[in-house]
Amino acid sequence: xxxxxxxxxxxxxxxxxxxxxxxxxxxxxxxxxxxxxxxxxxxxxxxxxxxxxxxxxxxxxxxxxxxxxxxxxxxxxxxxxxxxxxxxxxxxxxxxxxxxxxxxxxxxxxxxxxxxxxxxxxxxxxxxxxxxxxxxxxxxxxxxxxxxxxxxxxxxxxxxxxxxxxxxxxxxxxxxxxxxxxxxxxxxxxxxxxxxxxxxxxxxxxxxxxxxxxxxxxxxxxxxxxxxxxxxxxxxxxxxxxxxxxxxxxxxxxxxxxxxxxxxxxxxxxxx
Amino acid sequence: xxxxxxxxxxxxxxxxxxxxxxxxxxxxxxxxxxxxxxxxxxxxxxxxxxxxxxxxxxxxxxxxxxxxxxxxxxxxxxxxxxxxxxxxxxxxxxxxxxxxxxxxxxxxxxxxxxxxxxxxxxxxxxxxxxxxxxxxxxxxxxxxxxxxxxxxxxxxxxxxxxxxxxxxxxxxxxxxxxxxxxxxxxxxxxxxxxxxxxxxxxxxxxxxxxxxxxxxxxxxxxxxxxxxxxxxxxxxxxxxxxxxxxxxxxxxxxxxxxx
Numbered sequence: 001x002x003x004x005x006x007x008x009x010x011x012x013x014x015x016x017x018x019x020x021x022x023x024x025x026x027x028x029x030x031x032x033x034x035x036x037x038x039x040x041x042x043x044x045x046x047x048x049x050x051x052x053x054x055x056x057x058x059x060x061x062x063x064x065x066x067x068x069x070x071x072x073x074x075x076x077x078x079x080x081x082x083x084x085x086x087x088x089x090x091x092x093x094x095x096x097x098x099x100x101x102x103x104x105x106x107x108x109x110x111x112x113x114x115x116x117x118x119x120x121x122x123x124x125x126x127x128x129x130x131x132x133x134x135x136x137x138x139x140x141x142x143x144x145x146x147x148x149x150x151x152x153x154x155x156x157x158x159x160x161x162x163x164x165x166x167x168x169x170x171x172x173x174x175x176x177x178x179x180x181x182x183x184x185x186x187x188x189x190x191x192x193x194x195x196x197x198x199x200x201x202x203x204x205x206x207x208x209x210x211x212x213x214x215x216x217x218x219x220x221x222x223x224x225x226x227x228x229x230x231x232x233x234x235x236x237x238x239x240x241x242x243x244x245x246x247x248x249x250x251x252x253x254x255x256x257x258x259x260x261x262x263x264x265x266x267x268x269x270x271x272x
Numbered sequence: 273x274x275x276x277x278x279x280x281x282x283x284x285x286x287x288x289x290x291x292x293x294x295x296x297x298x299x300x301x302x303x304x305x306x307x308x309x310x311x312x313x314x315x316x317x318x319x320x321x322x323x324x325x326x327x328x329x330x331x332x333x334x335x336x337x338x339x340x341x342x343x344x345x346x347x348x349x350x351x352x353x354x355x356x357x358x359x360x361x362x363x364x365x366x367x368x369x370x371x372x373x374x375x376x377x378x379x380x381x382x383x384x385x386x387x388x389x390x391x392x393x394x395x396x397x398x399x400x401x402x403x404x405x406x407x408x409x410x411x412x413x414x415x416x417x418x419x420x421x422x423x424x425x426x427x428x429x430x431x432x433x434x435x436x437x438x439x440x441x442x443x444x445x446x447x448x449x450x451x452x453x454x455x456x457x458x459x460x461x462x463x464x465x466x467x468x469x470x471x472x473x474x475x476x477x478x479x480x481x482x483x484x485x486x487x488x489x490x491x492x493x494x495x496x497x498x499x500x501x502x503x504x505x506x507x508x509x510x511x512x513x514x515x516x517x518x519x520x521x522x523x524x525x526x527x528x529x530x531x
Contacts, residue, residue: 180361180427183321184434185350185378186385193386194374198365 061243068248076233076252082147083229084256086222087215090154095208098159102166108178109170109196120163128160132218136227147228154215154222161214162207169203170196205271209264216260220253273299273470274320274438279329281315281494289315291494292329297438300468302461304481304502307491308514313474316491317440320472321353322346333438351378354431356460358443360423362415368426369411372398375433394433401429405459421452425459432463439464439471446476453477457484478505478522 004012016024103109105120136153143149173196181195223231230249237245274297281290289312297303305313318324320331322338331338338349354375362371376394377385384390390398402408405425415423424444431439441460445453457473461484464471475481481488482502490498490513497513498505507519 174364176357176359176361177363179323180355180357180430181363181374181377183323183350183353183355183440184375184430185347186374187347187377187382189382190377190385193382194363194366194370194377198363201365 065243065247067244068251069242069244070248072245072248073252076230076249079223079230079233080252080256082150083219083223083231084216086147086150086154086219086227086229087212087260090151090219091158091208091212091215093151093155094158094162094211097155098162098166099204101159101163102170103192105163105167106170108173108175109192120167124160124163124167126160127156127158128164130157132157133221133225136222136225140226145226145228150219150222150227150229153227154219157218158211158215162211165207166200166204169200169207173199202271206268209267213260213264217257220256273297273301273334274472275330275332276320277330277332279316279319279331280327281312281319281324282327289494290319290326290329293491293494293496295489295496297470297472299437299470300464301487302464302471302473302485303487303489304485305472305474305489305491306476306478306481306513307497309476311491312494313491314442315494317355317442317472317474320438320440321350321355323355347378351434352437354434354436354439356424356427356431356439356441356444358446360420360427360447362423362426362430364414364416366415367411368402368407368413368415368418369398371415371426372402372429372433375430378434397433398429401432402426404463405429420448421456424448424452424456428456428460428463432467436469439469439473441471441473443474443476445480453480454483461485478510 002014002017004014006012101120101123104111104116105124107113107117110117110120132153135156136149139149139153143152177199178191178195181191186194219229219231220234221231223229223233224235226232230253234246234249237243237249274295276293276295278292278294279290280288280292282288293312293316305316307313315324319326320333320338326339329339333349333352336349338346341349363374366374370388373388373390373394376390380390380394399408399411402411405428407422407425407429410418410422410426415426418426439460444456444460448456457480460471460473463469473481473485482505485502488498488500488502488505489496490509492513498509510519510522511517
């Protein structure tokens with residue numbers, strides 16, 4: 001009981017009763033004990049000499065990696081162009097497929113809440129739950145290595161993301177605007193074009209550039225498994241311990257990501 | 273012109289919003305629908321153009337019975353019923369002109385409407401209407417840039433460009449200040465007189481209704497409690513519609529307006 005009446009009539013208020021305080025303390029005790037035990041276990045599993053060595057090794061790699069091999073750049077233009085294309089085309093294909101899925105998944109626009117909506121939600125969940133690197137591995141097995149596999153991997157991975165955010169935007173629209181267009185005698189498709197689309201257009205544009213921005217980053221690693229782009233050069237350079245090339249590639253990726261973030265921030269700012 | 277026969281609406285929750293309402297509105301008559309919140313005013317006008325599906329009963333618009341129509345025929349009949357909303361219900365991100373022209377959607381095919389290629393006669397009519405309500409210079413503004421009164425005028429244009437036989441008006445003044453409210457009510461009633469339009473106006477402001485309309489219907493718990501001219505609204509009548517309250521202030525305000 002947080003409130004206790006004393007015999008002289010004053011009422012004492014405490015945050016917790018004695019029993020609650022005790023339980024609280026016991027939970028903390030157990031928590032700290034588990035933490036200490038885990039720490040100890042991780043420490044036992046670690047080969048500490050390697051860790052003590054880490055700063056020296058890291059320093060060593062850094063000195064080997066600097067300066068970057070600038071002349072390697074001429075071999076990187078093409079792969080980085082591929083990477084940007086994979087991201088852009090993948091995002092476009094994903095958007096084309098995500099729009100109908102989103103309309104089927106949104107409660108207020110789905111043709112059938114009983115049959116179509118669960119299928120749309122399944123598409124969203126299944127495409128979202130698998131990483132694009134894994135999609136790329138699967139697709140390389142199916143359609144062979146190369147840029148095309150990368151594009152499709154990025155596209156499939158992005159459908160769920162775009163469709164989910166878009167269907168949430170569709171569900172949040174102002175219903176009276178739709179009602180007003182319906183009342184004019186407009187057809188189902190006209191209601192969509194005049195009552196719904198204008199309301200979700202800002203969300204759609206925002207989602208597109210956001211996903212494109214993410215896809216630039218994701219497509220830089222696709223080459224690691226052979227799905228085209230700059231990742232192929234990265235994995236090659238890593239395998240041959242060509243550290244000056246690795247550092248140059250990382251620098252190029254950094255610049256590409258910074259530029260894509262700048263572009264998407266500009267676009268979003270222009271829409272909202 | 274419009275005839276309701278035993279129009280009934282029971283919501284899924286079991287609430288009976290309308291209890292066998294009978295109503296006959298002749299051509300050109302402007303009618304105010306008053307009653308407390310939840311009396312079924314909004315449901316009544318939405319049952320007429322079937323934004324809400326009535327449970328039973330019949331709605332006759334001229335010679336056509338509306339409750340039994342399929343979706344295509346219903347859309348054609350909806351073109352004859354213009355609707356004006358409480359919160360204007362303009363598509364906020366479209367321009368004033370696009371909002372007005374959206375009243376023609378029932379007459380224009382999908383692809384033409386998507387490309388915004390409306391017939392020149394529709395565009396002419398849109399400009400004429402905007403000029404009539406004093407918003408000609410606003411045609412290119414986006415709807416969300418306008419004030420409340422201006423938006424409601426655009427809403428009126430959108431309803432009128434349908435070339436309707438009937439206006440369904442849902443609380444047109446509830447979001448507006450007193451002066452703008454009067455202007456909007458006056459505008460609606462003038463336009464109805466110009467075009468010989470019938471109108472059903474849901475309204476909370478009894479005094480405002482008395483000022484402008486020819487006939488008042490009082491709705492309580494989904495049933496018609498009063499049907500008569502605005503002068504017949506006595507404190508006793510208002511008590512049967514709304515419940516016990518001192519109604520003299522409301523009525524007196526009207527006496528002054530009439531005098």
